[in-house]
Amino acid sequence: MGIIEKIKEIEFEMARTQKNKATEYHLGQLKAKIAKLRTQLLEPPKGASGGGEGFEVSKYGHGRVALIGFPSVGKSTLLTMLTGTHSEAASYEFTTLTCIPGIIHYNDTKIQLLDLPGIIEGASEGKGRGRQVIAVAKSSDLVLMVLDASKIYFKKKKTGGISFNSTLPLTHVDEKLCYQILHEYKIHNAEVLFREDATVDDLIDVIEGNRKYIKCVYVYNKIDVIGIDDVDRLARQPNSIVISCNLKLNLDRLLARMWEEMGLVRIYTKPQGQQPDFTDPCVLSAGRGGCTVEDFCNYLHRSLVKEVKYVLVWGTSARHYPQHCGLSHVLNDEDVVQVVKKKVLELFHSCLFSLFLMNTIIMCYPQLLVR
Ligand SMILES: Nc1nc2c(ncn2[C@@H]2O[C@H](COP(=O)(O)OP(=O)(O)OP(=O)(O)O)[C@@H](O)[C@H]2O)c(=O)[nH]1
Numbered sequence: 001m002g003i004i005e006k007i008k009e010i011e012f013e014m015a016r017t018q019k020n021k022a023t024e025y026h027l028g029q030l031k032a033k034i035a036k037l038r039t040q041l042l043e044p045p046k047g048a049s050g051g052g053e054g055f056e057v058s059k060y061g062h063g064r065v066a067l068i069g070f071p072s073v074g075k076s077t078l079l080t081m082l083t084g085t086h087s088e089a090a091s092y093e094f095t096t097l098t099c100i101p102g103i104i105h106y107n108d109t110k111i112q113l114l115d116l117p118g119i120i121e122g123a124s125e126g127k128g129r130g131r132q133v134i135a136v137a138k139s140s141d142l143v144l145m146v147l148d149a150s151k152i153y154f155k156k157k158k159t160g161g162i163s164f165n166s167t168l169p170l171t172h173v174d175e176k177l178c179y180q181i182l183h184e185y186k187i188h189n190a191e192v193l194f195r196e197d198a199t200v201d202d203l204i205d206v207i208e209g210n211r212k213y214i215k216c217v218y219v220y221n222k223i224d225v226i227g228i229d230d231v232d233r234l235a236r237q238p239n240s241i242v243i244s245c246n247l248k249l250n251l252d253r254l255l256a257r258m259w260e261e262m263g264l265v266r267i268y269t270k271p272q273g274q275q276p277d278f279t280d281p282c283v284l285s286a287g288r289g290g291c292t293v294e295d296f297c298n299y300l301h302r303s304l305v306k307e308v309k310y311v312l313v314w315g316t317s318a319r320h321y322p323q324h325c326g327l328s329h330v331l332n333d334e335d336v337v338q339v340v341k342k343k344v345l346e347l348f349h350s351c352l353f354s355l356f357l358m359n360t361i362i363m364c365y366p367q368l369l370v371r
């Protein structure tokens with residue numbers, strides 16, 4: 001039996017046990033047992049690098065968003081508010097010990113929201129189940145970094161040009177070399193922060209996007225307990241949004257922001273001669289180059305691309321309605337697309353060609369007919 005199951009079992013036993021003088025000692029023992037198991041769970045196992053049991057939550061819906069943050073910032077409260085799935089919330093740290101999934105229904109799509117244990121210093125070494133939390137964050141399309149607005153952790157400023165910072169002495173790359181490499185890639189505005197003693201290859205990997213960087217929005221919760229000036233200041237931070245779960249403030253904005261960041265594209269299909277099906281969109285995620293007609297065709301069926309003659313597009317990506325577009329056309333959210341396949345036309349063309357060929361043969365060699 002895993003540690004979580006053991007904790008659950010004891011919690012269940014505690015709930016069943018009546019509280020009175022006779023059971024006081026027994027309940028105390030159970031409490032101590034839980035405390036021990038929790039510590040065991042939150043500490044990385046000695047010698048092992050894996051860091052205990054993983055969180056096995058399968059992907060569901062059109063995208064995955066993870067709630068990451070220090071303990072007791074209100075992650076579980078937020079999950080319950082946004083998804084209706086209950087996740088235990090309490091004033092003590094590490095109330096949440098596993099990954100709790102919920103579903104957000106938004107804009108005809110389903111987004112999986114994941115509540116996770118709080119992260120603490122040393123998370124990357126496995127403290128507080130940090131490894132598992134980080135693994136879940138890496139598997140997500142977006143991270144909501146939840147912060148307690150009454151405790152300010154960091155400040156970020158946006159400046160033009162290239163700013164160069166490092167949290168440790170660098171032995172492989174210096175400022176000048178970094179500038180040179182960035183200029184090589186025609187990057188003139190960037191904030192570069194080295195958190196490890198990176199090599200030139202590491203830097204190039206980052207620039208070329210070979211490393212996975214997950215989009216992140218900073219969510220300042222509990223604005224009900226701070227002054228309006230502080231709320232205003234936090235709301236102006238880049239990539240940030242201010243909310244209060246308790247007062248249900250700004251949650252709709254948070255959802256809209258989340259949707260925006262996820263870059264999902266809804267495409268409605270229109271069968272020839274029929275109205276588009278507006279009930280069930282195809283939901284694609286726009287990659288770097290956006291969602292192309294080719295991406296859309298691949299989504300519908302792997303072999304479709306070869307059969308497509310062109311597509312007809314209605315919506316914000318079209319210059320006129322409908323626009324005839326090829327495979328490289330970039331579609332926008334809520335576009336309507338009708339696929340016109342090659343087959344029928346080609347069949348028609350080949351029929352025409354056959355007729356023409358027969359005609360020519362008959363005209364040139366009328367004796368064939370006679371025979
Ligand atoms: N004032 C105020 N308190 C809040 C708000 N949201 C959550 N809380 C409180 O903050 C405490 C922690 O909330 P949780 O949802 O358990 O926080 P968590 O981040 O899931 O905590 P862990 O699972 O322990 O990491 C609870 O007592 C909540 O009632 C809010 O908007 N305002």
Ligand SMILES: [K+]
Pocket residue numbers: 071072073089090091092093094095096
């Ligand atoms: K908590």
Ligand SMILES: [Mg+2]
Pocket residue numbers: 075076077088089095096115116117118
């Ligand atoms: Mg929690």
